[in-house]
Amino acid sequence: MLVAPSILSADFGRLESEVRAICEGGCDLVHVDVMDGHFVPNLTIGPVVVEAVANAATVPLDIHLMVENNTFFVDLFAPLKPGYISFHIEEEKHPHRLIQKIRAYGIKPAVALNPHTRPEAVEFLLEDLDMVLLMSVNPGFGGQKFIPSVIEKAQRLKEMILKRNPSCLIEVDGGVNDKNVGLLAEAGVDMVVAGSYVYKHPEGVETAIASLKVRNEK
Numbered sequence: 001m002l003v004a005p006s007i008l009s010a011d012f013g014r015l016e017s018e019v020r021a022i023c024e025g026g027c028d029l030v031h032v033d034v035m036d037g038h039f040v041p042n043l044t045i046g047p048v049v050v051e052a053v054a055n056a057a058t059v060p061l062d063i064h065l066m067v068e069n070n071t072f073f074v075d076l077f078a079p080l081k082p083g084y085i086s087f088h089i090e091e092e093k094h095p096h097r098l099i100q101k102i103r104a105y106g107i108k109p110a111v112a113l114n115p116h117t118r119p120e121a122v123e124f125l126l127e128d129l130d131m132v133l134l135m136s137v138n139p140g141f142g143g144q145k146f147i148p149s150v151i152e153k154a155q156r157l158k159e160m161i162l163k164r165n166p167s168c169l170i171e172v173d174g175g176v177n178d179k180n181v182g183l184l185a186e187a188g189v190d191m192v193v194a195g196s197y198v199y200k201h202p203e204g205v206e207t208a209i210a211s212l213k214v215r216n217e218k
């Protein structure tokens with residue numbers, strides 16, 4: 001299982017050392033939640049702060065856009081050369097065009113699905129995608145409760161992926177911890193995002209990250 005801790009639960013007063021800690025603790029990517037106050041009822045960080053995160057990180061960034069104007073934000077963050085940019089399918093009229101734009105920047109494109117959105121919504125995009133992000137909470141805040149129906153959704157998505165583009169990864173984001181990561185691995189999930197579980201773990205971020213690195217059987 002690949003692990004992408006979300007810095008949303010980090011102490012922003014000590015952002016540089018919080019990013020260093022997860023990188024030294026063995027994370028695979030650094031998950032960055034970009035919220036615009038429109039698509040979700042919360043505001044987070046822009047390119048000035050994300051550039052500082054990129055400078056502190058020793059692994060690629062995984063930028064999760066939760067915004068209304070995807071194209072504007074892709075252009076804004078692309079110069080930081082993240083590993084992935086994901087945008088929400090619920091907010092995009094021309095997903096193929098945006099996927100091509102992200103790829104033209106040399107960045108891996110990913111599409112995010114809210115908890116209620118059917119996996120079929122991305123079926124005809126899979127051949128062009130490097131990853132699908134399944135939300136397991138309503139986007140907007142860290143520290144929410146895991147919605148278990150994402151497990152069945154991941155299983156259904158995995159079947160579509162095996163048929164259409166086996167190299168496309170499945171990422172699950174929201175309420176992930178050491179209790180549900182095993183079920184996610186069994187369902188075929190490749191990568192988990194974890195914010196509060198990692199940053200608030202009593203034994204520290206390294207122990208938390210290690211506890212999520214379970215074997216993926218599929």
Ligand code: DX5
Nearest residue numbers: 006139140142143175195196
């Ligand atoms: C929620 C964000 C998540 C969030 C996860 O909108 O997309 O990445 O930070 O936080 P936890 O792991 O605390 O649910």
Ligand code: ZN
Nearest residue numbers: 033064173193
């Ligand atoms: Zn996220």
